[in-house]
Amino acid sequence: MSSTTLPPSGEQKAIRWYPPSYDIRVETIPIPKIQHPDDAIVKVTFAALCGSDLHIYRGHGGVNKDHTCGHEFIGEVAALGHSYGGDNTGRPSLYSSLKIGDKVVSPFTVNCGECHACRLGYTGRCPEGFLFGSPALEGGQAQYVRVPKAGGTLFNLSDPSTWSSNLSSEGKEKALATLSDSSLLMLADILPTGVFAALQAINHPKVAPIITGKPWPLCFSQNAPSSNQVGLTDEDRILTVAVIGLGPVGICATVSMLDLLSTRQIPYKFVAVDPLESRREKVTAVYKTIDAAGKGNGEFAACSTDEAKDKVKEWTGDVGCTAVLEVVGNTSALTLAYDLVRAFGVIVSVGVHGEPPLPLTGRQVYNKNVSFDFGRCPARAMFPPAFDLLVKRQDVFGGIGQPASLVDQVVDFSQAAEIYRAFDKGEVGKVIFDPWQAQA
Numbered sequence: 327m328s329s330t331t332l333p334p335s336g337e338q339k340a341i342r343w344y345p346p347s348y349d350i351r352v353e354t355i356p357i358p359k360i361q362h363p364d365d366a367i368v369k370v371t372f373a374a375l376c377g378s379d380l381h382i383y384r385g386h387g388g389v390n391k392d393h394t395c396g397h398e399f400i401g402e403v404a405a406l407g408h409s410y411g412g413d414n415t416g417r418p419s420l421y422s423s424l425k426i427g428d429k430v431v432s433p434f435t436v437n438c439g440e441c442h443a444c445r446l447g448y449t450g451r452c453p454e455g456f457l458f459g460s461p462a463l464e465g466g467q468a469q470y471v472r473v474p475k476a477g478g479t480l481f482n483l484s485d486p487s488t489w490s491s492n493l494s495s496e497g498k499e500k501a502l503a504t505l506s507d508s509s510l511l512m513l514a515d516i517l518p519t520g521v522f523a524a525l526q527a528i529n530h531p532k533v534a535p536i537i538t539g540k541p542w543p544l545c546f547s548q549n550a551p552s553s554n555q556v557g558l559t560d561e562d563r564i565l566t567v568a569v570i571g572l573g574p575v576g577i578c579a580t581v582s583m584l585d586l587l588s589t590r591q592i593p594y595k596f597v598a599v600d601p602l603e604s605r606r607e608k609v610t611a612v613y614k615t616i617d618a619a620g621k622g623n624g625e626f627a628a629c630s631t632d633e634a635k636d637k638v639k640e641w642t643g644d645v646g647c648t649a650v651l652e653v654v655g656n657t658s659a660l661t662l663a664y665d666l667v668r669a670f671g672v673i674v675s676v677g678v679h680g681e682p683p684l685p686l687t688g689r690q691v692y693n694k695n696v697s698f699d700f701g702r703c704p705a706r707a708m709f710p711p712a713f714d715l716l717v718k719r720q721d722v723f724g725g726i727g728q729p730a731s732l733v734d735q736v737v738d739f740s741q742a743a744e745i746y747r748a749f750d751k752g753e754v755g756k757v758i759f760d761p762w763q764a765q766a
Contacts, residue, residue, distance in 0.1 A: 339761060340468035341373075341742045344392045347385030348750075350743040355394070358464065358472035360407045364421075366476035367405035368430060372511050372736070373467040373759045374398035376434075377573050378678050379459065380750055381655070386680050389461060396759075397434035397458035398514035399466030400483075400507050402427055409477065419488050421477035428484040432466070432473055433705035434458055434515040439478020450704035467742070469761040481709055483510065490710045493717065501717045508733055508758055509716060509723050512578070516756070517716060517723070518708035520578025520653075523676045525711070526699050527567065527649040528586050532672040536565050536648060537592065542670075564624075565594045566647045568634065568666050571654035571677065572600035572609045574756040577732055579651050579676075580609055581616070581719055588622030595641045596626045599634040599662070602752045606630070608729070615721050615730035631662060638666050646671060653677050657685040664690065672697045732756050738763035 338357045343350055358367055373396045381387040382395075403426050414421035418439035424430075437444055438454040449455075454475055459465025464472065473479055482488050486498040493501065527533065534545040539558050565587065569580050580598055587594045598609045606628040613626050627637050638647055646668030652659050655677025663673045664686055673696060691698075716723050725731040734755040737745060748754040 338469035339739055340394045340464075341396065341739060341759065342392055343382055343395050345385070345390045348383060348747075350383070350395070350746045352739045352742055355468075357470045360405055361472065362474060363407040363409040364475050364477060365407040366403055366410075366424070366473045366480065368399070368401040368432070368466075368471050368473055368480075369404040370399045370401040370466055370469055370471055370761050371507050372400050373465075373761065374511055374514070374516075375467075375745060375749055375757045375759070376515055377575060377749075378515070378655075379746075381678055381680065382460075383746055383750060388681065391461040393459070393461050394464040394466075394468050394471075395459050396465035396467030398511060398516070399458075399471060400429075400431045400511045400514065401471075402429050404470065406476075414477075418478045420480060420482060423485060423488060424477060424480070424482055425484075428482050430480040430482055430484075431510055431513050432458070432480050433518070433709065435479075435702070435705065436463065436474050437479050437706045438475045439706075444478065447707040448704050449706040450702040467739075467759055467761075479706065481513070481706075489713075492710075492714050497717075505716070505720070506724065508726060508736060509720065511758060512716060512723055512732065513709060513712055515703075515705055516575045517578045517582075518705040518712040519575050519676050519703040520580075521582045521712045521715060522703040522708050523575075523579045523651045523653060523674050524582035524586055526674045527583070527651055527672060528565075528590075530649065530672045530674070530697065530699070532670055532697050533565065533648055536563055537590070539563060560593075563593060565592050565649070566596075566638065566642055566668075567594060567649045567651070568597045568599055568638065568647045568663075569651045569653065570599045570659050570662055570666075571652065572598055572602070572605035572628070573653070574732060575653045575676065576600070576605075577609060577612060577722070579653055581612065581722055582715060583651070584613075584616065584621045585715055585718065587624065588620055591622065594622070594624035596624055597634050597637050597641075597647070597666075598626070598628045599631060600628075601630055604752065605755075608755060611729040612722050616719070617721075620719065634662070635665060642668070648672070649674065651676070655679050657682055661685045664694070664696065667694065667696055669694045669696070672699065674699045676701070676703055678702075733758060736760050736763075
């Protein structure tokens with residue numbers, strides 16, 4: 327199949343960043359073209375502003391080249407390279423089935439879908455991968471975006487048979503008929519990342535004694551031999567968890583963790599931490615909105631940094647949290663995570679960390695037997711469970727501008743510079759850009 331003809335003007339509007347920092351401009355640039363047979367051109371319906379964008383915005387990303395911003399976008403296929411159509415046996419199914427006009431959402435990184443890393447599900451570290459919205463690959467805060475390796479990268483929302491779900495085929499199709507594009511856009515990054523953080527924590531070996539009710543290391547044996555050890559008490563079986571950072575990803579991690587706790591019927595004590603009162607109010611509204619079945623049996627508190635330390639000390643007798651999810655990506659957040667975690671606890675960090683050294687000494691990590699799990703979410707691999715949670719939690723992910731809504735507003739490109747500024751200052755939460763909305 328040859329590539330189609332793009333709109334005749336050959337130009338588009340895009341949000342672009344200029345070094346060294348804080349310089350956002352809306353410019354007219356060429357519409358991207360097919361450069362490789364595996365490429366697709368996507369006409370962007372919505373693009374979002376993510377907390378990770380702020381690292382480059384602030385000049386902390388080590389980037390010195392102007393580029394189109396954004397790594398969260400949803401849209402429809404406008405052009406395809408020659409690789410698409412016909413028999414592509416042995417390649418990802420979209421090379422055979424993807425068509426012009428199909429509705430697609432993209433994870434925030436390119437994934438070939440064919441290498442060892444992708445086959446194992448570690449799609450965020452595909453050797454062919456690039457991050458959208460970087461000097462290496464123009465971003466999605468534009469009217470059109472080029473997607474390399476699109477057959478291994480995109481999810482085809484027009485053909486749900488091409489991806490898995492715990493929902494039935496009929497359930498998937500029914501959900502897709504009702505979910506808004508502003509909601510589906512969350513599947514590009516923040517919701518998979520939140521689900522990833524929660525799954526990494528709850529499935530970590532350090533959490534196994536609480537999940538299984540068996541002490542270490544008997545918790546790893548289904549047929550554990552009898553032991554003369556004293557059995558775990560009800561208090562021992564309570565999972566104490568903290569989420570540090572209550573921006574959009576922190577909200578997603580909180581909702582995901584609550585869902586896992588309720589589904590697995592694990593009693594818990596949950597502290598959500600952020601220095602900004604507005605974000606603490608948001609997560610409190612989210613918690614109150616979720617029905618009893620979605621948040622299970624536990625206690626929940628939204629706290630400032632100092633309040634969190636006191637609350638964890640009160641709840642655990644100064645033992646500490648079993649698991650801490652750090653979604654900020656700076657050294658102070660990691661220091662707090664270490665302060666809150668218990669000995670033999672786990673810290674899961676999905677925040678984007680820069681060049682500064684980690685703020686912990688070898689003696690500190692040794693003295694607590696603490697485990698760390700760092701790094702980028704494999705967003706494409708996490709799409710199925712993220713989709714299922716999106717469907718289940720439309721009370722949080724479905725609306726716009728309500729107290730418990732993840733998305734605060736949808737704006738046109740003319741407001742880009744101000745929205746970046748406000749988001750950087752914590753004055754606004756999740757914002758979506760509509761590339762086609764009339765400029766104010």
